[in-house]
Amino acid sequence: MTARTDGRLRRVEPLHRAALAGAGATAALLISVVAGVLAEGLPALAVAWWDGRLTPWWPYLANTVIMTCGAGAVSAGLGVGVGALRVEYLIDPQARRALDLLITLLTSLPTVILGLVAFDLLIAQAGWPFSTGAGAVTLAALNLPWMAAGAREAFLGVPDSLRAGSLALGATRFQTFVRVVLPAALPALTGAVGMGVARLLGEVAALIYTAGLVAPARPGLDWRQPGGSLAVEVWHLRTEGVSPAAPREAAMLASLLLLLVAAVLWGFARLARGTARR
Structure with missing residues (x-):
């Protein structure tokens, strides 16, 4: 090792330690916040589950699942198509x-701006009600650039040698994509879909302007029904709740939402590992 290289390493070492310290502090802060929410919310959630007092909140959970599944399916399909077109x-x-510039701009767009645009197009001009349909369309538009970026990186991760070998054997570009590239990129695509779905579960700003704050007593698949979600209800209880029990109820619903996000991430991680073994 030369003296010049040794000097560079000595200058980089403090930056490396500072980066590790910052990462550790950030992780500790996030863990403390999540642990605090769970410590307050899980006991309340267990008591409400046992006493049957969780019933009024099931419509919010149902709306969350309906809008997230619909938006996730649409944005995943379109995002994979955009990623395939790009690569x-x-x-x-x-x-x-x-x-690439368009995808970057759309992923950096604040969700509240997208919510206002969706409100103007769907609610004010098209005359849609505050509903699960409007919320699902907004979430799909919100998640589309993220899925496109994830699909692009997944397809770029497939070695070019696989494409060249398939084309050399006489396969068309479409056959190469369907039979070679897509299966090779499937684990990364599955992980991207899981991250997108988990992100949509906690969306608040865009849904306030399109899905509304209330949920029907008996939720169903009618796209015109009110679309209040768990995350929006947590925000509503913490900011405008007047009941003394509002903070406790917000922590309870936040814990339920965290458990739902953890279950989604775990399920998609298992699915990605399963596709990688094939």
Whole structure:
């Protein structure tokens, strides 16, 4: 090792330690926040479950699942298509850079801005009610650029040698994508879908303007029914709740939402590992 290289390593070492310290402090802060919410909310959730007092909150859970599943399915399909277009079919470098820039801009768009745009288009102009349908459309638009970015990275992670070998054997570009590229990228795509679904479960700002704050007594698949979700109800209880029990109820619903997010991430991680073994 030369003296010049040794000097560079000595200058980088403090930055490395500072980065590790910052990461550790951030992780400790997040763990303390989550632990505090669970410590307050899980006992209340267990008591409410045992006493049957959780019944008024089931419609919010049902709306959350309905909107997230619908938006996740639509955005996943469209996002995979955009990612495939970017990696497999766009040859012009300028077109690729333009699409990458568009994806980056849309992923950095604040969700409250998207909620206001969706409110103007769906509620004010199209005349839709505050509903699960409007909320699902908004969530799908919100998740689409994230899914496109995840699909792009998944397809870029497939070695070009697999594509070249398939094309050399006489397969078309479409056959190569369906039979070679897509199966190879499936574990990464599954992980991207799981992260997107988990992110949608906690969305608040966009749903306030499109899905509303209330949930029907008997939720169903009618897209016109009110679309109050768990995350929105937690926000509503913490900011506008007048009952003395509102903070406790908010912690209870937040704990339920955290458990739901953890279950989704665990399930998609298992699914991704299963697809990787095939």
